[in-house]
Amino acid sequence: MAHLVLTVVGDDRAGLVRALADTVAVHGGNWERSELAELAGAFAGIVLVTVPDDAAAGLVTALQALDGMLRVTTHTGTHVADAAASRTFSFTVLGNDRPGIVREVTSAIAANALSIDSFTSRTLEAPMAGGTLFEAEVSxxxxxxxxxxxxxxxxxxxxGEIQVDLTLA
Structure with missing residues (x-):
């Protein structure tokens, strides 16, 4: 089986995920994992699919035909992490939003030669404080x-330096 990582982006509208899922299914593929979101009127995401080796090229070609609806870039997966040789460390960051939070946190991770499994962030209104909060969940x-x-x-x-709350899991 071939592991394909798909990055997708397009103008948000109804039916995008269905069109992508239909294309994967028609080629015998299995949708294994995804992170999809609407961001500022654009729909974007990343999807891991497996597909029989002999159907991979056809799937890649069919995905390119979605252009105009979705731009799909296909990457061939090359490495599956050995779960027994590693563990996951998770934490959250919450504080007043300001430029540089992501840079600071990811620099610390990179300086320790570690790899990010997932990084989910958002901003939200803080009605009691009258500002915007930044929240990130990191594994x-x-x-x-x-x-x-x-x-x-x-x-x-x-x-402490950038005045955010850090919660270790």
Whole structure:
């Protein structure tokens, strides 16, 4: 089976996910995992599908035919993480929105040579405070034998410096 990672983007409208799902299904593919969202009038996402090796090229061609509705870029998956050799470390960040929060947090992760499994963020109104809050939920892939103390120390330092709440899971 071929693992294909699809990145999709288009103007938001009804039927986009159905058109993508129909195309995958017609080629014998299986929709395994996705993150899809409407963002500022655009629909964007990433989807992992598996498809029989002999149907992969046909699926890629069919996905390109969706252009005009969705622009789909196809990437061939090359590595499946060994879950036994790693663990997941999760945390949330919540505080007043300001430029640079994502840069600061992701710099700490990269400085510790770790990989982000998922990063979900949003801004929301803070009616009691009269401003906008930034919230992020982050999961990081950590080698089973890695020491998390340096990352936790750096995240706590950043949280204090940029005045956000950090919650370790």
């Amino acid at each position: 990081v892939r950590v080698p089973a034998d890695a020491d998390l103390a340096p990352l936790v120390t750096e995240l706590e330092r950043i949280a």
